[in-house]
Amino acid sequence: MRVLLFPTCLVDHIKPKIGFDTVKLLEHFGVEVEVPEKPSCCGQIAFNVGYWKDAKEMARAWLDVYDVPGFDYIVAPSGSCVHMIRENYEILFKDEPKTLERVHRIKSKLYEIVEFLTKVLKVKEIPSTFSGKVTYHASCHYLRGLGVKREPKEFLKNLKNADFIPMDLEETCCGFGGLFSIKFPDLSYNMTKRKAESIKNTHADFVTSSDLSCLMNIGGVLSRLGLKIKPVHIVEILAEGLEDEKD
Amino acid sequence: MKKINFYENARKILSNPTVVEAVQKATMHALEKRRQTIARIPDFEELRDKARTAKEEILRDFDGYLEKFKENARKNGFVIHEAGDAREAREIILQIFKERNVKLAVSSKSMTQEEIEINPFLEAHGIKKYETDLGEFIIQIAHQKPSHITAPAIHLTRREIARLFNEKLGMEYTEEPEELTKFARNYLRKKYFEADAGMSGANFLIADTGSFVVVENEGNARMSTTLPPLHVAVTGIEKLIPSIKDLPVFLKILAPSSTGQHQTVYTNIFSQASKDHEVHIVLIENGRRRMLNDPVLREALMCIRCGGCSNVCPIFQLVGGHAYGSVYSGPIGIIWTYAIFGPDVAKELPFASTLCGACYEICPVRINIPRILLELRRRVIERTGGKLEEKALVGLWSQLMTKPVLNKLGFHLASKIQGIFKKDDKLTHLPFVFSNWTKWKDIEPFPGKSFRELWKERKNS
Ligand code: SF4
Numbered sequence: 001m002r003v004l005l006f007p008t009c010l011v012d013h014i015k016p017k018i019g020f021d022t023v024k025l026l027e028h029f030g031v032e033v034e035v036p037e038k039p040s041c042c043g044q045i046a047f048n049v050g051y052w053k054d055a056k057e058m059a060r061a062w063l064d065v066y067d068v069p070g071f072d073y074i075v076a077p078s079g080s081c082v083h084m085i086r087e088n089y090e091i092l093f094k095d096e097p098k099t100l101e102r103v104h105r106i107k108s109k110l111y112e113i114v115e116f117l118t119k120v121l122k123v124k125e126i127p128s129t130f131s132g133k134v135t136y137h138a139s140c141h142y143l144r145g146l147g148v149k150r151e152p153k154e155f156l157k158n159l160k161n162a163d164f165i166p167m168d169l170e171e172t173c174c175g176f177g178g179l180f181s182i183k184f185p186d187l188s189y190n191m192t193k194r195k196a197e198s199i200k201n202t203h204a205d206f207v208t209s210s211d212l213s214c215l216m217n218i219g220g221v222l223s224r225l226g227l228k229i230k231p232v233h234i235v236e237i238l239a240e241g242l243e244d245e246k247d
Numbered sequence: 248m249k250k251i252n253f254y255e256n257a258r259k260i261l262s263n264p265t266v267v268e269a270v271q272k273a274t275m276h277a278l279e280k281r282r283q284t285i286a287r288i289p290d291f292e293e294l295r296d297k298a299r300t301a302k303e304e305i306l307r308d309f310d311g312y313l314e315k316f317k318e319n320a321r322k323n324g325f326v327i328h329e330a331g332d333a334r335e336a337r338e339i340i341l342q343i344f345k346e347r348n349v350k351l352a353v354s355s356k357s358m359t360q361e362e363i364e365i366n367p368f369l370e371a372h373g374i375k376k377y378e379t380d381l382g383e384f385i386i387q388i389a390h391q392k393p394s395h396i397t398a399p400a401i402h403l404t405r406r407e408i409a410r411l412f413n414e415k416l417g418m419e420y421t422e423e424p425e426e427l428t429k430f431a432r433n434y435l436r437k438k439y440f441e442a443d444a445g446m447s448g449a450n451f452l453i454a455d456t457g458s459f460v461v462v463e464n465e466g467n468a469r470m471s472t473t474l475p476p477l478h479v480a481v482t483g484i485e486k487l488i489p490s491i492k493d494l495p496v497f498l499k500i501l502a503p504s505s506t507g508q509h510q511t512v513y514t515n516i517f518s519q520a521s522k523d524h525e526v527h528i529v530l531i532e533n534g535r536r537r538m539l540n541d542p543v544l545r546e547a548l549m550c551i552r553c554g555g556c557s558n559v560c561p562i563f564q565l566v567g568g569h570a571y572g573s574v575y576s577g578p579i580g581i582i583w584t585y586a587i588f589g590p591d592v593a594k595e596l597p598f599a600s601t602l603c604g605a606c607y608e609i610c611p612v613r614i615n616i617p618r619i620l621l622e623l624r625r626r627v628i629e630r631t632g633g634k635l636e637e638k639a640l641v642g643l644w645s646q647l648m649t650k651p652v653l654n655k656l657g658f659h660l661a662s663k664i665q666g667i668f669k670k671d672d673k674l675t676h677l678p679f680v681f682s683n684w685t686k687w688k689d690i691e692p693f694p695g696k697s698f699r700e701l702w703k704e705r706k707n708s
Contacts, residue, residue, distance in 0.1 A: 007698045007699070009648055011698060012697045012698045012699060013658055013693065013694075013697050013698075014691065014693060014694070015691070015694075016694060016696070016697065016698035016701050018698075019698035019702070020698070020701075020702075035698075035699060035702045036699070037651075037699060037703070039647070039648055039651055039654040039697070039699065040648060041644070041648035043645075043648075045641065045644060046641045046644070046645060047621070048602060048621065048624070049598065049624060049628070049633075050597075050621075050624030050626075050627055050628035050629075050633065051633065051638070051641045052625050052628075054641050054642060054644075057645050057649055058644075058645050058648050058649060061648065061649040091618075091621070140601070140602070140603035140604055140605075141602075141604070144603070144604035144605070144607070144608050145604060171605075172561050172603075172605075173561045173601045173603035173605065175561070175601065176601065177600070177601025177602060177603070178601075179637065179640075179641075180598070180600075180601050181683075181684060181688075182637075182640075182680055182681070182683045182684055183254070183598060183637070183683075184254050184598075184599070185683040185684070185686050185687060186254075186257070186258050186261055186686075186687075187254070187257050187258075187261070187562065187565065187566070188601075188687075189686070189687035190261055190267075190565050191561050191562070191565065191601075192687075192688070194561075194565075216690065216691070217688065219689075219691070220687075220689045220690055221687065221688050223673055223688075223689040224688055224689050
């Protein structure tokens with residue numbers, strides 16, 4: 001099985017480790033992974049604030065990179081980028097039948113990593129360990145957009161040595177919202193602060209999620225508040241204890 | 248109406264912890280009650296689907312159902328009036344009142360009445376109107392606007408209400424909710440008997456029977472509409488449902504989604520006027536036809552005004568309804584305000600959401616609010632071109648993501664110069680628009696190389 005990895009623009013440029021951990025997970029389950037040479041972004045940053053022309057440009061470029069033969073699936077370590085492509089490209093290209101065809105073709109191949117592991121590879125459990133207390137933030141577009149709720153938490157609970165502690169505001173938005181956080185910083189901060197308090201109340205050492213964007217946002221506030229809780233992407237946790245196939 | 252400055256309003260409210268706390272407490276309480284209640288309604292999801300289907304049917308043949316309602320309502324002895332906009336609606340109501348020499352009116356809670364700003368208008372014409380819903384009554388004596396579509400005084404604490412009653416009504420100071428309610432009830436009781444007219448809104452207009460429904464918890468709507476010899480109901484034309492057979496479905500989803508009750512305490516169905524009890528219905532269009540003809544906005548006409556989307560919205564939970572600067576607040580309020588008061592007044596509002604989708608998830612009639620907000624954002628940017636710095640930022644990102652050479656250069660440059668904004672290995676004071684991020688949040692520095700570059704190196708090693 002061959003997978004073309006969509007690292008997402010944030011992981012690519014801000015936290016490459018998440019990309020490598022995604023590869024590690026996939027390779028562990030026998031998947032052959034390839035990474036495109038060109039950079040790409042799903043375009044949601046522009047789409048979500050109304051700049052649909054720029055969004056289209058990025059989306060088109062994304063399709064050029066990923067709508068290529070030779071791969072069974074496209075996998076990304078982000079619920080919200082997958083949501084953008086799966087749900088919003090049809091809105092964006094509604095007047096372009098040719099592009100829509102490409103969107104439909106690619107939609108059926110595209111998965112978020114945990115979604116891919118559970119739905120396509122039918123993985124029930126990650127045979128790995130992780131030591132530490134972990135709490136989980138359900139990213140909005142992952143939870144409500146893609147409808148993935150249970151699976152990531154099951155994975156976390158079943159990790160050897162991991163101590164999973166749910167937070168009370170698990171499903172409440174962290175206040176990022178893309179450019180929302182730059183347009184309305186005080187509002188965004190107050191939302192994130194509420195989230196941070198909910199995280200703090202769990203006494204966890206780590207907060208994890210399917211989306212780096214949320215984690216950057218939450219982590220940014222945790223850091224400013226001087227809290228020592230570490231934001232880590234879910235693939236970082238899942239891959240941590242796995243034997244590295246390449247070693 | 249002037250442009251609504253959402254963020255400015257929100258910031259003012261954020262600096263007032265009492266309001267933030269009051270709103271948060273009330274909304275979280277309603278959500279918890281909702282959760283408990285729907286856990287005991289096994290077919291809740293099917294009821295939502297049925298309600299949605301009934302509202303879709305209305306949109307499919309809106310004029311047909313409206314005509315049917317009017318015809319049947321007239322058979323019930325109701326007098327039908329139609330108002331194109333708020334001004335017309337006010338004139339119609341004034342006319343009805345003048346002809347019958349109305350000096351004093353009582354009213355149950357109605358957002359549509361708030362929408363047409365009837366109270367100051369009547370006041371200016373020498374007609375006093377008392378709000379009899381407790382929340383609305385509090386708002387009225389405080390000279391404020393409702394801060395929630397179903398719980399208008401949600402932003403006030405018990406202490407503030409106690410002070411109001413003491414100062415404005417001369418009640419002895421107490422914070423006991425029962426005492427306060429009793430006082431308001433006695434105060435208003437006299438008004439019902441003195442009033443020349445009663446007013447209400449309507450929750451549902453039933454096409455096949457020509458009757459209409461008002462739900463409430465205090466019995467005040469019942470008394471306002473039946474004790475005075477004249478009843479004027481003011482309602483938007485979108486409140487239509489096809490048949491009385493659909494009513495149970497709507498009643499079963501409305502209260503749980505709103506306050507978390509199984510049922511409201513009173514459900515009033517008005518189905519007959521009589522010689523000594525006139526009933527007038529003022530049907531208000533005020534932008535609703537524009538919505539109907541708009542392929543994206545029309546879905547918002549299905550709203551049954553339960554307020555659930557406000558309760559669950561993490562922004563609303565912080566700042567309450569006043570930030571939205573309009574009678575209609577919260578996620579759906581953004582859409583209604585845009586539709587009714589126009590894009591110039593409401594151009595900031597569609598952005599007042601993180602698109603988290605909690606509103607869509609809770610909405611009993613499954614209105615895809617984030618989808619509509621996205622479309623409104625597109626329209627605002629198309630009309631206004633967008634803010635310069637934001638436009639530049641989006642444009643730059645688009646270039647970086649679509650042009651590999653620029654991409655490489657840009658990020659290498661960023662990783663080189665970021666040192667000057669670093670403190671303790673975190674970026675803490677970025678320039679330009681990014682300063683809005685580092686105002687409250689640290690950011691990890693950029694790594695020198697992208698994942699793709701590192702990947703290539705790894706493969707070639
Ligand atoms: S949009 Fe839905 S949730 Fe919001 S008030 Fe209307 S019916 Fe209720």
